[in-house]
Amino acid sequence: MFVGIDLAWNDRARTGLAALDDDGRLVASASVRSNTEIDTWLDRHTSDLPDVVAVDAPLIVTNPDGQRPCERMITAAFGRYDAGCHASNLSKPYFDPPRAQLLADRRGWNPDPGSNGPGVCLEVYPHPAMVGLFHLGRILPYKGKGGRTVEVRRAATLELLDRMEGLDQLEVVENERWLQLRRTADEASRPMHLDGIEDEIDAIFCAYLAWSWRHRREDLEVYGDTTSGYIVAPPPPTHPTTPRVPRPAPRASGDADHLSHVSVSFSVSGQPATFATAGERAWRDLVELAAVEAMGGRPTLRGRLSVHVDFVTAQRHGKHPGWDLDNLIKPTIDALTPVIGPREGQWTHAQPDDERVDEIIARKRPAEADEQPGARIVVSEMAAHMSGTTGHSPAMSWAGSGATTPR
Incomplete structure (x- = not known):
């Protein structure tokens, strides 16, 4: 066998x-x-x-x-x-x-x-x-x-x-x-x-x-x-490679042309957890694992960054209070070190360089029948004319149901 x-x-x-x-x-x-x-x-x-x-x-x-x-x-x-x-x-x-x-x-x-x-x-x-x-x-x-x-x-x-x-x-x-x-x-x-x-x-x-x-x-x-x-x-191959097909940068619906062509996107399977709850550590591990696999050993993204997250949460039962979107965002961003790199300085544990995140677009919706909870995450380098080179104006937007389905 x-x-x-x-x-x-x-x-x-x-x-x-x-x-x-x-x-x-x-x-x-x-x-x-x-x-x-x-x-x-x-x-x-x-x-x-x-x-x-x-x-x-x-x-x-x-x-x-x-x-x-x-x-x-x-x-x-x-x-x-x-x-x-x-x-x-x-x-x-x-x-x-x-x-x-x-x-x-x-x-x-x-x-x-x-x-x-x-x-x-x-x-x-x-x-x-x-x-x-x-x-x-x-x-x-x-x-x-x-x-x-x-x-x-x-x-x-x-x-x-x-x-x-x-x-x-x-x-x-x-x-x-x-x-x-x-x-x-x-x-x-x-x-x-x-x-x-x-x-x-x-x-x-x-x-x-x-x-x-x-x-x-x-x-x-x-x-x-x-x-x-x-x-x-198998032994090291010698046959030719296929040319890579350029892919346009991902955009949120209604966005202007402000994202560059350098981006990383990936899906995470598992129940999203909110900040300072029992499930936070497990959720961060899942996000980090998916981020490591998506990067495939490539260098972390550079410059100012945009993060798009579509959360799919489990169906609520009984008196479950649900999941606050702002509290879902923090542990997710904190797990993106493989994509955005560590913050400089002396830390007991590595900290993500999330000061470079100038835009967060996040949505949540409950899972549909037979659909697994999880998240779809896209991290993109922003064009200089949108992020600026001296000061920043972080933008965060939320949406409720009707968000796109994670892939």
Whole structure:
């Protein structure tokens, strides 16, 4: 049995799971959240130690800050295809220790890629693996970030499914669960439809990498080592890249042409929390995780900044007082250090350089049926003629229901 896991860094986000038989055929796949759900699914579909497990998540992290050597190697080989790595280090509480390490320890898996016995657990990364195996000129933009529209993501998801169906060993075209995933992608009209399947699709691809590690070893190699961490991926590609298509800067409805073309946008899945409440720390961690992934190791934004946030809150029940918009904004902005950089000075904990934020546009609305709470965040560098070079006039606007849906 070969297992693929697209492991979320915490149990508030989705984790994709997939299992292939010894011939590489898809047996089962699912999307869950908690450790208990992960273990229950694994117990049901892998009675013994799997032959190989491929996990899309940091497995070995020992560096106190910065990137791991293996992340720098992957970025050097695949960065020009937009498949570089973000930084994993022990300064982040969710990597001390990594959830993947805890999972491997709990299941008795061996994180040494050189082992020939059962239960080998590999760290993999789908984006560079797809670039290498499918000879892509640039990554497929199926993830919910970077200001991508539903149409762009839907087309990229369908292309990925087509390419995976070309992997003969998977034999997915008659698999009922696979057909459900394809129908969902084909009929997707909102971001939530694609958000609900991308982790499971990644897990199936990871399971194929696990199978390839035993049966097509020449397709893969190890970047790094078991001391500082490693990632299993195809050899460095030599095929040409696809030119990047310029994208216009995001704008709020009715805005003037005051935003530059330098922006970062991403979605956060989880219940937004207000300032000075029990859920604030968890919400800030979710925002920071999503921001780190969206940046992908790129430098932080410069100059004066504009922040747009669309919150989707859980439905109110009973006497719940609801969520004040102004109190939702503060912990969200405080978690944007990966995008806007740290403030200079001596601090016990790193502080975001939010003095450079001159504009905040925020909205909130309750989640609709079957929609997950979360937020859509866009941070943009502002044009000099709007932000000014000497003094600033911060602008904050609020809107109630009727805001755009986070993507």
